[in-house]
Amino acid sequence: MAKIINGTKISADIKNEIKQEVAELERSKGVKPGLAVILVGENPASKVYVANKQKGCAEVGIISEEIKMPETVSTADLLKEIDMLNKREDIHGILVQLPLPQQINKNMVLEAIIPEKDVDGFHPVNMGRLVAQQECLVPATPSGIIELLKRENINLKGANATMVGHSEIVGKPCTLLLLNEWATVTICHIETRDLKMHTQDADIIIVAAGVPYLIKENMVKEGAAVIDVGINRITSDKANPELLEWRKSDFEAKGATLIGDVDYLKVEPKAGYITPVPGGVGPMTIAMLLSNTLKAANRLVK
Ligand code: NAD
Numbered sequence: 001m002a003k004i005i006n007g008t009k010i011s012a013d014i015k016n017e018i019k020q021e022v023a024e025l026e027r028s029k030g031v032k033p034g035l036a037v038i039l040v041g042e043n044p045a046s047k048v049y050v051a052n053k054q055k056g057c058a059e060v061g062i063i064s065e066e067i068k069m070p071e072t073v074s075t076a077d078l079l080k081e082i083d084m085l086n087k088r089e090d091i092h093g094i095l096v097q098l099p100l101p102q103q104i105n106k107n108m109v110l111e112a113i114i115p116e117k118d119v120d121g122f123h124p125v126n127m128g129r130l131v132a133q134q135e136c137l138v139p140a141t142p143s144g145i146i147e148l149l150k151r152e153n154i155n156l157k158g159a160n161a162t163m164v165g166h167s168e169i170v171g172k173p174c175t176l177l178l179l180n181e182w183a184t185v186t187i188c189h190i191e192t193r194d195l196k197m198h199t200q201d202a203d204i205i206i207v208a209a210g211v212p213y214l215i216k217e218n219m220v221k222e223g224a225a226v227i228d229v230g231i232n233r234i235t236s237d238k239a240n241p242e243l244l245e246w247r248k249s250d251f252e253a254k255g256a257t258l259i260g261d262v263d264y265l266k267v268e269p270k271a272g273y274i275t276p277v278p279g280g281v282g283p284m285t286i287a288m289l290l291s292n293t294l295k296a297a298n299r300l301v302k
Contacts, residue, residue, distance in 0.1 A: 002271040011283035033297035035093040041071035092297035093119035119292040142174035144284025156181035165208035207261040223272035230261030
């Protein structure tokens with residue numbers, strides 16, 4: 001039976017630590033960290049993410065400001081807003097909720113945020129500093145993954161780690177963070193010919209593919225640490241009998257449930273550690289965003 005890594009509890013511990021540090025910054029320097037979140041359009045999922053980020057800020061004493069822009073906004077207008085936020089002394093972190101509408105040049109927008117306030121860590125300067133192992137702001141989900149592993153005392157030095165997924169927001173930065181901790185890292189993606197060959201001997205498997213049941217029991221070594229980043233919404237008509245039974249209350253209440261990329265019920269008895277979905281990596285993402293905002297404030301405040 002695996003130790004189930006409780007991301008909800010660990011993220012609450014981190015938020016408590018941040019809350020104390022935020023209070024200390026206010027006591028010593030008279031400054032409260034400020035986060036500006038730009039939300040373009042009416043995407044319902046984006047609205048929920050932004051609301052959760054603001055709730056997280058309120059919990060730890062970070063001031064948050066939501067800037068709503070219409071779906072039809074131009075790149076130029078978005079850049080003007082970012083320019084104003086870059087100059088504001090009370091704003092230490094800026095993030096633009098993704099995805100952006102098609103007419104917007106996403107790269108121009110992300111690169112307009114000054115790297116010192118880029119709390120999502122998506123600016124190429126922060127990515128480059130991560131490669132060069134320099135002080136930088138690191139994307140929240142991968143740093144949350146490393147934090148989970150460290151707080152569970154899972155050995156990274158010399159460990160064989162397999163990262164499934166090579167996105168800019170999770171897979172690539174997570175690979176670099178693992179390397180920086182001296183793990184031996186294999187990175188897999190959609191074109192990987194034999195995924196099992198790369199997962200079956202891994203001490204640590206991190207999966208961020210967005211494919212339900214991708215990681216099966218026969219792909220996991222006995223005692224491995226399995227970190228499931230995937231978030232997949234499964235409606236009752238798509239669920240197998242085991243899932244219908246396991247998540248009965250979700251299906252009855254909402255007609256759907258959230259699962260990760262790991263065949264959890266089969267893999268859990270074999271793994272040494274495993275993160276549940278929900279309640280594993282998910283809650284860590286907001287905690288690390290708050291941590292990045294505090295870090296940015298500490299560095300910007302003289
Ligand atoms: P993405 O959707 O941009 O890309 C998916 C990655 O998985 C790609 O590298 C692709 O090559 C790889 N992939 C897809 N199918 C594969 C297969 N069959 N075999 C091997 N590799 C395969 O990635 P993303 O934005 O990092 O998101 C991945 C998942 O993680 C999604 O389910 C997303 O919702 C979730 N996510 C969760 C959090 C969180 O806070 N928990 C944060 C970000 C993303």
